[in-house]
Amino acid sequence: xxxxxxxxxxxxxxxxxxxxxxxxxxxxxxxxxxxxxxxxxxxxxxxxxxxxxxxxxxxxxxxxxxxxxxxxxxxxxxxxxxxxxxxxxxxxxxxxxxxxxxxxxxxxxxxxxxxxxxxxxxxxxxxxxxxxxxxxxxxxxxxxxxxxxxxxxxxxxxxxxxxxxxxxxxxxxxxxxxxxxxxxxx
Numbered sequence: 814x815x816x817x818x819x820x821x822x823x824x825x826x827x828x829x830x831x832x833x834x835x836x837x838x839x840x841x842x843x844x845x846x847x848x849x850x851x852x853x854x855x856x857x858x859x860x861x862x863x864x865x866x867x868x869x870x871x872x873x874x875x876x877x878x879x880x881x882x883x884x885x886x887x888x889x890x891x892x893x894x895x896x897x898x899x900x901x902x903x904x905x906x907x908x909x910x911x912x913x914x915x916x917x918x919x920x921x922x923x924x925x926x927x928x929x930x931x932x933x934x935x936x937x938x939x940x941x942x943x944x945x946x947x948x949x950x951x952x953x954x955x956x957x958x959x960x961x962x963x964x965x966x967x968x969x970x971x972x973x974x975x976x977x978x979x980x981x982x983x984x985x986x987x988x989x990x991x992x993x994x995x996x997x998x999x
Contacts, residue, residue, distance in 0.1 A: 822846040829886040832876065834963045835863050840888065848881040855891055860970065871899035892997040893966045900994060907989055909933040913946060916999055917957040924999035925962055927953060932989040941986045952981045969993045
């Protein structure tokens with residue numbers, strides 16, 4: 814009886830490149846026979862590895878593999894989140910907080926779900942918290958309607974949207990921090 818041996822294809826290393834927003838730098842590598850099986854796969858990546866900034870170690874971006882060209886794997890920006898342990902540590906010292914999760918329409922026609930925390934060091938009346946929430950939603954919706962999805966995530970990573978929300982809401986009530994916990998496509 815003759816047993817046929819299956820020939821295995823030789824595996825190779827394929828570089829995974831970060832999205833255009835990060836300058837298509839090398840985000841990692843994968844060891845595969847064929848890179849075609851990767852298309853559509855999503856994976857989280859620490860911002861510390863992408864930006865080489867230690868201060869961003871508590872943030873992750875979710876990348877989706879979009880295309881494979883010339884033995885290189887290209888990705889697109891799918892989402893952003895802060896690690897739950899970091900959020901827990903930030904909220905430990907505050908007296909009042911609220912979490913808001915809303916869907917906003919972006920300039921490029923996508924629906925982006927943005928979840929954010931507003932932390933307040935002192936106790937505040939419920940009416941002030943409601944006014945704060947409304948003002949924060951108003952500022953975010955005005956900001957989001959003029960930006961593409963990738964631009965929104967980059968602005969959150971840089972901290973400019975948090976700064977804008979903080980400046981606009983401090984007229985109502987002084988806040989300790991504005992944290993954007995998660996941004997994803999709907």
